[in-house]
Amino acid sequence: MQFSLETRxxxxxxxxxxxxxxxxVDSSGGPQGIWRAQLGQHWHHELQQRTLAEAPAAQFEVVxxxxxx
Numbered sequence: 001m002q003f004s005l006e007t008r009x010x011x012x013x014x015x016x017x018x019x020x021x022x023x024x025v026d027s028s029g030g031p032q033g034i035w036r037a038q039l040g041q042h043w044h045h046e047l048q049q050r051t052l053a054e055a056p057a058a059q060f061e062v063v064x065x066x067x068x069x
Contacts, residue, residue, distance in 0.1 A: 003068075011065045 001012040001020075012020070051058050 008068045009065060010068055011063055013063055014061050017064065 001010065001016045003010050048060055
């Protein structure tokens with residue numbers, strides 16, 4: 001994630017966007033965190049394949065940028 005206070009912009013990947021939250025978060029991770037990550041990767045891959053079958057020009061993991069006001 002990259003912030004520019006000068007230009008008031010932010011750039012982040014889809015993974016960073018998905019995990020972004022305001023305020024404190026529990027960072028324990030642990031076995032449950034690994035299991036959830038593996039399950040998430042599985043479904044991410046599955047849904048990506050289904051989408052590409054229907055829309056071959058679809059793009060994934062695209063960085064989004066925007067202005068912070």
